[in-house]
Amino acid sequence: MADRYLSFTGTAPGRFLTRRLGLPQPSTLTRWTPEQPYPKGELLHLTAGRSVLALSPVLARTGLTPGDRGEPAAVVLDATGVRDVDTLAEVHAALHPVVRSVAPSGRVLVLGAPPDPADHHQAAAQQALEGFTRSLGKEIGRGRTVNLVRLTDASAAESTLRFLLSPKSAYVSGQVIEVKDGDGAGSAGAPVDWELPLAGRTALVTGAARGIGAAVAETLARGGAKVVVLDVPSAEGDARKVAESLGGTALALDISAGDAGERIAAELPDGLDVLVHNAGITRDRRLANMPAELWSSVLEVNLGSVLRTTDALLAKGVLRTGGRIVATASIAGLAGNAGQTNYGASKAGIAGLVRSLAPRALAEHGVTVNAVAPGFIETKMTAAVPLFIREAGRRMNSLAQGGLPADVAETTAWLAHPASGAVNGQVVRVCGQSLLGA
Ligand code: NAI
Numbered sequence: 001m002a003d004r005y006l007s008f009t010g011t012a013p014g015r016f017l018t019r020r021l022g023l024p025q026p027s028t029l030t031r032w033t034p035e036q037p038y039p040k041g042e043l044l045h046l047t048a049g050r051s052v053l054a055l056s057p058v059l060a061r062t063g064l065t066p067g068d069r070g071e072p073a074a075v076v077l078d079a080t081g082v083r084d085v086d087t088l089a090e091v092h093a094a095l096h097p098v099v100r101s102v103a104p105s106g107r108v109l110v111l112g113a114p115p116d117p118a119d120h121h122q123a124a125a126q127q128a129l130e131g132f133t134r135s136l137g138k139e140i141g142r143g144r145t146v147n148l149v150r151l152t153d154a155s156a157a158e159s160t161l162r163f164l165l166s167p168k169s170a171y172v173s174g175q176v177i178e179v180k181d182g183d184g185a186g187s188a189g190a191p192v193d194w195e196l197p198l199a200g201r202t203a204l205v206t207g208a209a210r211g212i213g214a215a216v217a218e219t220l221a222r223g224g225a226k227v228v229v230l231d232v233p234s235a236e237g238d239a240r241k242v243a244e245s246l247g248g249t250a251l252a253l254d255i256s257a258g259d260a261g262e263r264i265a266a267e268l269p270d271g272l273d274v275l276v277h278n279a280g281i282t283r284d285r286r287l288a289n290m291p292a293e294l295w296s297s298v299l300e301v302n303l304g305s306v307l308r309t310t311d312a313l314l315a316k317g318v319l320r321t322g323g324r325i326v327a328t329a330s331i332a333g334l335a336g337n338a339g340q341t342n343y344g345a346s347k348a349g350i351a352g353l354v355r356s357l358a359p360r361a362l363a364e365h366g367v368t369v370n371a372v373a374p375g376f377i378e379t380k381m382t383a384a385v386p387l388f389i390r391e392a393g394r395r396m397n398s399l400a401q402g403g404l405p406a407d408v409a410e411t412t413a414w415l416a417h418p419a420s421g422a423v424n425g426q427v428v429r430v431c432g433q434s435l436l437g438a
């Protein structure tokens with residue numbers, strides 16, 4: 001269902017009228033296209049406090065041109081050296097003069113340090129960056145995003161910085177992402193092919209016959225992966241079409257079947273590099289009206305099967321060292337949603353799974369585990385939502401519009417990237433900074 005309001009506000013009379021009425025002003029977002037695969041424009045690199053990050057060589061590879069003359073497409077504020085309230089003032093001093101000039105769909109990226117448990121002044125100042133980032137995200141407008149990355153090693157964060165500075169992260173705003181030291185899992189010394197990062201790798205995407213899953217399969221295939229498109233037997237025809245268009249294979253399988261892990265393992269004798277748990281269902285009803293079957297079907301598909309297949313594929317060694325698991329949570333799981341106690345429970349469970357398993361999966365199998373948490377994404381699922389609730393879902397975020405399946409797919413591809421081995425245990429919202437549970 002097209003967002004007609006967004007198209008209307010893109011016209012001169014539409015902009016005039018909606019401004020006069022004080023209505024939301026969504027901007028058409030600049031997204032990745034094959035014609036414009038890299039970010040374009042000027043990058044302004046600022047610092048607050050004394051930084052020891054070796055950032056410039058990494059920023060030089062983003063495709064943006066360093067400079068401080070015009071309307072920057074991106075501003076990176078290195079605030080890793082902020083240790084107290086005084087140095088925090090440098091955040092204001094750095095960004096206050098330039099924030100207005102950031103280009104439409106531009107990026108503000110704040111870099112912070114992990115809070116120091118032995119220094120509560122540093123911890124307070126670094127935590128302050130979170131509130132700062134989220135507040136600026138809510139006021140900046142014009143399709144611009146603001147995110148915070150906590151890091152200690154710029155090269156370990158290269159894939160993350162590239163993603164957040166690029167049009168691929170158009171619908172990711174107000175996020176706080178931690179990047180660990182070193183290269184974590186996978187990239188260990190091997191040169192990274194930024195054009196075809198997944199060449200020679202196999203990816204399996206559940207629920208990929210349509211919607212977000214199909215977009216994820218397409219984006220991973222674009223990165224060079226051989227994709228396995230898994231969906232329920234009744235969707236086999238659509239799964240085949242998606243697989244054929246991407247040069248991959250289809251696997252007709254109900255992921256909640258008790259032997260799903262074994263079936264997948266049998267299908268992949270050579271192993272798997274990227275496992276994307278995307279399949280999900282909703283069966284909405286208020287708890288007082290919810291029969292046990294609606295509870296258990298949602299918990300089974302969205303959480304139980306994710307736990308079971310993950311355990312089976314890790315135990316059997318199907319996921320190779322350097323592997324990536326990306327699960328799908330939802331802002332409904334983080335914020336709660338009336339009529340979705342089953343769905344909210346299942347999606348919050350995904351966040352719990354990710355945070356607990358991530359360190360062990362990395363230590364024992366060399367595999368990272370992260371999740372995406374989509375907000376309102378324009379799919380068949382959300383097109384079926386009644387008009388007024390749909391409109392509220394679309395507008396109640398900092399970008400005042402719904403996201404596209406491609407936005408979730410690009411975020412998944414960043415987490416699945418061989419150079420993202422230092423990103424582990426993160427739940428990243430793809431929600432345009434939704435007001436729900438923000
Ligand atoms: P969709 O309903 O369009 O697609 C889901 C796919 O999963 C379908 O092809 C379906 O056949 C498949 N599937 C369902 N049960 C399955 C099973 N037992 N085994 C194998 N495949 C199964 O949904 P959409 O919108 O693309 O959502 C994808 C994921 O994103 C889901 O996990 C959903 O909960 C999550 N999500 C979506 C949001 C949105 O706004 N569309 C918001 C937040 C989360």
